[in-house]
Amino acid sequence: MKIAKKSGQTKPVNLKLQIMDEQGYRYKGPEGYHSFIGQVMAHLGYVGGYETGNIGAHILLSDENGIIDLTCVFIRDDKKWKSRASIIRCGHTREDIKNCLIHWHERFTGNKTGPWGTLMGVRPTKLVHHFFDRGFGDKEIITILQQQYRVEKEMAERLVHMSRLQRPFVMEPRNHVALYVGIPYCSSHCLYCSFPSRLVGKEEEAGLQAFSKALETDLQDLNKLCRQYSLTVDTIYIGGGTPTCLPIAILKDIIQSVAANFSPVQEWTVEAGRPDTATKEKLALLRQYGVDRISVNPQTMQQRILDVLGRHHRVEDIYTMFNNCRDLGFSVINMDFIAGLPVQNVKDMQENMEIVCQLWPENVTIHTLALKKRAPLFHHPLRDRIPSQEEVTKMLEYCDARLVEKGYIPYYMYRQKYMAASFANVGYAFSDAIGKYNIQMMEERQTVLAAGPGGATKFINLPEHRLEKLYMPKEVNAYMASLEEKMQLRRKLCTYIYGREDR
Incomplete structure (x- = not known):
């Protein structure tokens, strides 16, 4: 993955998100990515996709000749952060897109993503069961969650403990x-x-x-x-x-x-x-x-x-x-x-x-x-x-x-x-x-x-x-x-x- 040099950079802004942040985002790009971008933006506290008012982020994506061109502008008051990345389309393209957006948001806000790291989705323990299926032990999975998905240690331990408790019910x-x-x-x-x-x-x-x-x-x-x-x-x-x-x-x-x-x-x-x-x-x-x-x-x-x-x-x-x-x-x-x-x-x-x-x-x-x-x-x-x-x-x-x-x-x-x-x-x-x-x-x-x-x-x-x-x-x-x-x-x-x- 190649990330272009960021432009329009400002000093990071400490933002305190409310439980339901009213910031919307606007997406322009292939419809096939719209739902996925929505998941990532919801993970970051944004709503919408076609919103016209109170826009806190603009996402522009193109997919041509095997290259994903991703541009994002985060906005809060008079502060902006603009970044762009060129991503070679492959088996983990969406993971790369997600990581770019989360990384840029952290740089913009000055805050880490939180206890979940880059782990998204409604059912976080499904991933743990997937690792259990592959024969990984509890400690191995905790390490993977921390290193690969940047999940905080306490949350990683809870996810593994909960999944272990569920194991008899899913087998x-x-x-x-x-x-x-x-x-x-x-x-x-x-x-x-x-x-x-x-x-x-x-x-x-x-x-x-x-x-x-x-x-x-x-x-x-x-x-x-x-x-x-x-x-x-x-x-x-x-x-x-x-x-x-x-x-x-x-x-x-x-x-x-x-x-x-x-x-x-x-x-x-x-x-x-x-x-x-x-x-x-x-x-x-x-x-x-x-x-x-x-x-x-x-x-x-x-x-x-x-x-x-x-x-x-x-x-x-x-x-x-x-x-x-x-x-x-x-x-x-x-x-x-x-x-x-x-x-x-x-x-x-x-x-x-x-x-x-x-x-x-x-x-x-x-x-x-x-x-x-x-x-x-x-x-x-x-x-x-x-x-x-x-x-x-x-x-x-x-x-x-x-x-x-x-x-x-x-x-x-x-x-x-x-x-x-x-x-x-x-x-x-x-x-x-x-x-x-x-x-x-x-x-x-x-x-x-x-x-x-x-x-x-x-x-x-x-x-x-x-x-x-x-x-x-x-x-x-x-x-x-x-x-x-x-x-x-x-x-x-x-x-x-x-x-x-x-x-």
Whole structure:
């Protein structure tokens, strides 16, 4: 790789990125590189690609005659940094492009990239599993992460330890699969949420029944595939949306259909995150049909924050729901919290963790707010009340220290676009209550079948662990209209992977 002499250089500027840096970037070049450039820029804290206002970076790329010509201008106030590189196209071209952009950004800001180094992507532990597959030991992998990817030592050690913990869950026979069921309905839209869910209160009964029937057809088709190719469903996850917002008769039809086609399983989770939707009657229904893992997701335990987020319930309702779940005998209760919510401070998150230590849920997931364009918060005045990166870092550090102190083990993690580069979402569990489905979904080493709007079926094509994917439309009517066509495509993919026939 040949890097041309930089021009327009200024003295490095120390920049303190906020949790969701509002700087955009503009890209001009081949469409085939656009998504990749977007990943790199998101890693550096930039959003967009075709943005016209508040531009913090210009990326110009050309690809001619086997040479990549890359030019980048970083901008902040009246400070600019311009660099250019000529890269010979080869097997690691994208890695070279990424390293150039990250290196230039470090020179411009005067700051190192952070604990992740140059390691990008949603699933950082996938790389570690790749090294395990090749026979590398823990110490070797830590060294590779530090030297080749510039990952900080503590982060490298955590990634390897977490991957080692996951290893038994990702080495199961190829005919063992997971099932996801998508329910795209909610009782109200939360301010931070970008998921295109429907408000259940605005749906007519006939529409909900039509959706339920379509989902039943979808599930029956998956059951036929499992029987035809001897696939065993180990775990089930029903998410959304908020599945428990459905009327109990509709919810019962869906749960009955899942149980009839796939029960019993090792682990069956239902997201029941909104206590204003999860009545004791609905929770009892879930237990009746075999659901053993339930998500009670307050996101925060401060009423003032719940109110501004549009979550129409009281803090007391969370306690009531939690106690109902205990009384009904769910073996695992998960609680989700978000760090970085508008008007939130470090004391709020400390209070959340103290409540966790009183309730003792078996699983706790700590998310970091990722500001997405489709979320109401993106254009809301409360966007200005999002806490700084420094504050959120303190929140996350406190959560990690407190949970580990109390015996919780970090067992899976993932990152999101539009999240500050040093942050990740982390799942914690007691050693005897690790969420198997979460590992299966994140590590993408086991086939995941999906039913319902927005579901993504992912067949694992061994030995390369290559994914063959099929996505269901997110919008309910589009899902129902295209269901037969999508099921046919899914059958062909399944035949290709498990029937060893050509498509």
